[in-house]
Amino acid sequence: MSHLLIELYTATPAWKALCAEQRNTFFTRIGVGMQQLDPARIVPLAMGRVASDVSYASTEQYYAVWRCGNRADADALMAAISATGWHDYFATTNAVGAVDAMAQHLADLAAL
Template identity: 85%
Template sequence: MSHLLIELYTATPAWKALSAEQRNAFFIRIGAGMQQLDPACVAPLAMGRVASEVPHASAEQYYAVWQCASGADADALVAAISATGWHDYFATTNAVGAVDAMAQHLADLAAL
């Protein structure tokens, strides 16, 4: 069953303290880590800056949305991101879940 990983993240002081060269080296490491994932099982859908002017906006600065073929693939993606050292530089909130139809989602909420 298809799963999504939604990341919300903000740069930490440790990130801000890095030089441009150190940041570039880090992103090279990120790219190498992501190469280990099967693109048929893990695909980026969207990434960007969180809009702060909308009602109930998240306090985090950035987001990323990933489509994963299964829960196991989502778990592998979360582990791969962590292994790159991402969390040393970005405070992150992850939301992972199976992709449900609207009717199922509303039924789940109604059952609370």
């Protein structure tokens, strides 16, 4: 069953202290790490800056949304992200879950 990984993240002071060359080197390492993942099973859907001018806005600065073939793929993606040193530079909140239809989601909420 397909799963989504939704990351919300904010740059840390350690990231802000890096010079442009160090940041570029880091992103090169990110690119190499992501090549190890199966592009048919882990797909980036959207990434960007979080809007702060909406009701109940998140306090994080950025987001990324990934579609994964199953929970194991989502776990592999999170492990690959961690292995790059990402969390040294970005405070991150992850949300992972199976992709359900609206009816199932509402039934789950109603059952609480």
